[in-house]
Amino acid sequence: MGTVDAIKRPLNIPLKFVPYLEKHRIYGLFCEIAKQLIIKKPLNHILYVKQCLQHAARSRDAPRIVLICPPDFDRKLLAEYLELKLGIKSIGINEVEAFNSNEEFAANVRKMLRKLYFEESGWLFIDFPRVKSEACALKSLGIIPTHVIEIIWTDFSAESTLQSTPSRYSATSTRGSHHKMRPKTPNHLHNLHDLRAVYSSVLVQIETAGRTYEELGRACITLTRRRKYRTPCCNFRVVLIGPRGSGRRSVAGYLARRYNLVCIDFDYLLAQTRMQNNKLGESLRCLTCWEIRADADVKIRIVKRRLMSADCLKKGWVLFGYPITVEDFKLLDVLTTPPNRIICIDVDEATCRERLVSRRFNVITGSEHNSSRGSEEQSNPDFAVHCKDYEIAVSQNLKEYFTNRDSLLRYASESAITVDGAVSERNVKEKVESCLSQAPSAPPRIRKPKEEITAEDIEFDPDDPTDFKIYDELRRPDSILSLV
Structure with a gap:
């Protein structure tokens, strides 16, 4: 932060306050x-x-959108869909009072927004500002959009895919209007270039690609839900959700090297804690002797102690192998430093099983190899199977993950981003890295239970009117006489 005090000393926010x-x-x-x-x-x-x-x-939190469309595009139909789904009011240039200058135009727009309380509920400008001077006049009066969406025509020969349920939005394809579109004039291109420069920080572009208006509307809604959250720091706290064999370890190591994060493997952290000479380590060793798995409270104690360490608070972290259940996820959200990125690597069970069963390790060098059944590497004495890669252990781990996967994603809802893990390792890393570079797709989950207010915590003002109900418990109840 650039703020300084009287002695010119930079004011830094302590790391423990940043997650809050x-x-x-x-x-x-x-x-x-x-x-x-x-x-x-x-x-x-x-x-x-x-x-x-x-x-x-x-x-x-109110969406404020400016829609920039090419000529002959049915912007009113798209605005009607956005107005229906987002609950905001679309405003055209014909609804603004007559004006003689850009300043008067901006003042009329502000007066209309204040009169109809659109500043708090959100708005959508469908055909203005038209030139740079109008955009600057609006910004000078504080009418600043959160998203500027530009619709770009693209020519694809493939027909647009319509939904099975017909509607007035899905039945109308933007491709049919593309062939009738008039060419852009030099004046239009100049104004478009100026508007892009004015709104460069919030500008997003969507290509038509033969989509229907309903598909374009859904794409616009997805973009409006992703906002640039202002934050004093950018420490990533990433949770990778994925089964064994999905490549989560490789992705976590890549993110740790790329962004200088602390890589945390929950299975390794659990084994490391079990070997320590303290009460927690002794309890874990006792549970292992009786073949009892650690419950959610014990696991969150282990994770909390690691996440609250100095290196995790300073650098950020990437965690995989945890949470396992929704209960673990809820306890993780209650921590002082909850995760701010949830990424799910989606791989089917058969692919994960094949990757794990065919994996071999060199007992001399420790290198990892992938050998198919019947290959020469399986008969090589230097290659061995890890104890966790036996078919019994693999089946147990995959069954546990896929049993809890749907409930975990439902709990995370829109804050989780799903990445296809069946593609090459390079593509998976690029997609995960793109998830970190963009703003969170949804506000953080706030799951801390509400504190109960007791009577001793209530403050009374002497000027408040007397509430005679407080004497009901002090007075002896009146006797009730039966008339029978």
């Missing part, structure tokens, strides 16, 4: 308030911040 700021998006909230302070310039800024706090919290 990320979870509740407090940094983004105060960035929104600071932006409004600079635009409005109130005389009493303290009073303005007090009154603006609740408004800034709502406007921070």
Whole structure:
């Protein structure tokens, strides 16, 4: 952060407070308030911040979209679909009052947004701003979009794929309108270039590629849910969900080297804790002797102690092999440093089984090899099978994972990103790295239980009216006489 105090000393946020700021998006909230302070310039800024706090919290989450479309594109049909799904109001240039200058135009737009409370609920501009001067006038008055979506025509010979359930959006393909589209004029291209420069920080482009309007609408909705969350630091806390044989170990090692993260293998961490001379290690050794698996409370104690270490707090971490069940996931979310990236490597069970059963290790060099059944490498005495790669252990591990996979993904919902792990190792690493480079696909999960408020914690104001119900338990109840 660039803020300094009176002695010119940089102000740094302690690492232990950063996850709390990320979870509740407090940094983004105060960035929104600071932006409004600079635009409005109130005389009493303290009073303005007090009154603006609740408004800034709502406007921070409201989608504000500018739609840039090519000529002859049916933008009203696409705007109608977005208005229906997102619950926002679409506004055209014909709905704005008459104006004689760009400043008057921006003032009329702001007056309309305030009058209809669109600043808090979100809005969609479908055919303006048209030129750079209009865009700059809107930004000067604080009308700043969260997303600017540009529709780009692409020519594909394949017909668009329609859904089985017909509707007025899916039955209309954008490809048919493409052949009738007028060519772009030099003036239009110049204005388009200027708008891209003004909104470069929030601009996203979507190609038609023969899609229907419904498919374009779903693509726009997916982009609007991915926002650039302002955060004081960018420490990644990644959880890789995937079965053994999906390549999760290789991906975790790659991310650790690429982003200087701490790589945490839960199975290795569990075995390391079992060998320690402390109460936790003794309890784990006792459970192993009785062939009893550690419960969720014991596992989260092991993970918590590792995640709260100094290197994990400073660098960030990538964890695989945990969580195993939804209960583990809930306990992980309650920690002070919950994960901010959930990536699922999707590989079918047959592929994982084949990879694990055919895996061999060189007992001399420790190198890993993949040999098919009946090959010469299986008869080589230097190659051996790891104890965890026997068919019984593989079947048990895969059965446990695929039993809990659907429930884990349902719990993570939109915050989890699924990556196809059946492709080459290089493609998997590139897709996972792209998931880290973009903003989270959904707000963080807040699963901490609500604290119960006791009567001793309630503060009373002497000016409050007296509540006579508090005397009901002090007075002796009146006797009830029977009339029979």
